[in-house]
Amino acid sequence: MSENAKVNVKGNDYDFPLLEGTEQEVAIAIKKLRGSTSGVITLDPGFKNTGSCKSEITFLNGEEGVLRYRGYDIEELANKANFLEVAYLVIFGELPTKAELVKFEKEVNDKSFVNEEMKKIVDGFPRSAHPMGILSSMTSALTAFYPTPLDISSDEAIYKAVVRSLGKFPVLGAWAMRKRNGWPLGYTDSKMNYIENLLKLLFERPSETFEPNQKVVRALNKLLILHIDHEQNCSTSTVRLIGSSHAGLHASISGGVSALWGPLHGGANQAVLEMLEAIQKDGGDVEKYIAKAKDKNDPFRLMGFGHRVYKNFDPRARIIKSSADEVLAELGVDDPLLDIAMKLEKAALNDEYFKARKLYPNVDFYSGIIYRAMGIPVEMFTVMFAIGRLPGWIAQWVEMRKNNEPIGRPRQLYVGKTQRDFVSIEKR
Numbered sequence: 001m002s003e004n005a006k007v008n009v010k011g012n013d014y015d016f017p018l019l020e021g022t023e024q025e026v027a028i029a030i031k032k033l034r035g036s037t038s039g040v041i042t043l044d045p046g047f048k049n050t051g052s053c054k055s056e057i058t059f060l061n062g063e064e065g066v067l068r069y070r071g072y073d074i075e076e077l078a079n080k081a082n083f084l085e086v087a088y089l090v091i092f093g094e095l096p097t098k099a100e101l102v103k104f105e106k107e108v109n110d111k112s113f114v115n116e117e118m119k120k121i122v123d124g125f126p127r128s129a130h131p132m133g134i135l136s137s138m139t140s141a142l143t144a145f146y147p148t149p150l151d152i153s154s155d156e157a158i159y160k161a162v163v164r165s166l167g168k169f170p171v172l173g174a175w176a177m178r179k180r181n182g183w184p185l186g187y188t189d190s191k192m193n194y195i196e197n198l199l200k201l202l203f204e205r206p207s208e209t210f211e212p213n214q215k216v217v218r219a220l221n222k223l224l225i226l227h228i229d230h231e232q233n234c235s236t237s238t239v240r241l242i243g244s245s246h247a248g249l250h251a252s253i254s255g256g257v258s259a260l261w262g263p264l265h266g267g268a269n270q271a272v273l274e275m276l277e278a279i280q281k282d283g284g285d286v287e288k289y290i291a292k293a294k295d296k297n298d299p300f301r302l303m304g305f306g307h308r309v310y311k312n313f314d315p316r317a318r319i320i321k322s323s324a325d326e327v328l329a330e331l332g333v334d335d336p337l338l339d340i341a342m343k344l345e346k347a348a349l350n351d352e353y354f355k356a357r358k359l360y361p362n363v364d365f366y367s368g369i370i371y372r373a374m375g376i377p378v379e380m381f382t383v384m385f386a387i388g389r390l391p392g393w394i395a396q397w398v399e400m401r402k403n404n405e406p407i408g409r410p411r412q413l414y415v416g417k418t419q420r421d422f423v424s425i426e427k428r
Helices: 074-080 083-092 098-110 118-123 131-145 155-181 194-203 214-226 234-243 249-260 268-281 286-294 315-331 336-350 352-356 363-374 378-402
Strands: 004-009 012-020 026-028 058-061 066-069
Touching: 066 074, 066 083, 066 315, 074 214, 074 315, 083 098, 083 155, 083 194, 083 214, 083 378, 098 155, 098 194, 118 131, 118 155, 131 155, 131 249, 131 378, 155 194, 155 249, 155 378, 194 214, 214 315, 214 363, 214 378, 234 249, 234 378, 249 378, 268 336, 268 363, 268 378, 286 336, 315 363, 336 352, 336 363, 363 378
Parallel strands: none
Antiparallel strands: 004 012, 012 026, 058 066
16 A cells, blocks of 8 residues: 555644555554654554554454454364464464474473472462462463573574463462462373363362363364464453563463453453342342343443454354353253343343443353353453463464564553642651
């Protein structure tokens, strides 16, 4: 694209190039704005209109409800591939061959062993500690066991770091839950696949042989694939920003975990269950809360409905809805909270108020339902999100470093006091 965007600042015209992405997205390249205008900046709270990088990983069109990883539609990947297969695609750029996938799966499992000294760190947390706090701390602690900086110019070094991170991260996540429950800390089984091992890590009891339910395995595989990446969201941008200082991979991922913890980001599926619990405690009257959600003067809002990016049905929700129905039917869960959730879903999908505003159930709504049905405690929901998002964080970090992007340094518009003279303490 050869056109320029013209900007007039205090009577002076400036030209800035327009760039076009492969999906016809257009960006105004303002890299030289501050220098050419003697200090003028753009002000964009939350960076809602600001592109911080060029990326080849994920394409998202919220208006059309489109999500693709490396050019592949999310629906095809969720229905036809396994989690590590899609992780390989997102991180390395292409789907693996059969031989590459077998090798990748084996090496990820081989690297799942966590140094026994890490258990001492887990022991140092009180049982009341939130699993996300434990996961963030333990991910950062991995830097102590792997202190050598990652050579970003070496494909072999990157590959080793990838399999190590993918192998150990779910172990740390499961340990966070088991610590809270007072259960012994376990390891993976070489005869199980990645998703089966995750369930084993979470639920295995010392006196029982763990046998994963394959319908649950399929649903969890889909759910984690749907969470792998979502463009430049809060936690992904955090990982890239930390990594832009050339901080290590584990330190950067630890920051991503902390960013994901917030209720406006990865904590949204936990907020869904907390909302359902509040409705139940108030008598379980779904119609009452539907009316409250419609009342513009009522502060109540339905959690898990609508999305900041998608102005249509969340494509991830459309895919996972059938899995939610399948898991509930398979497990035969008798849970009043899930009954309330299904009534809310029916109301939102059929009520003209919600349909007109496109307030459809999103992926957080269905993921919360699935995790609840599986027996995963609500405080672990965001940990499960983090396990799914890990390949995306790795891919984004590697891309940022390989592109040799500059250290992140946002500007600000200062609105504080102008220069003042110091007043001695006796005169204050």
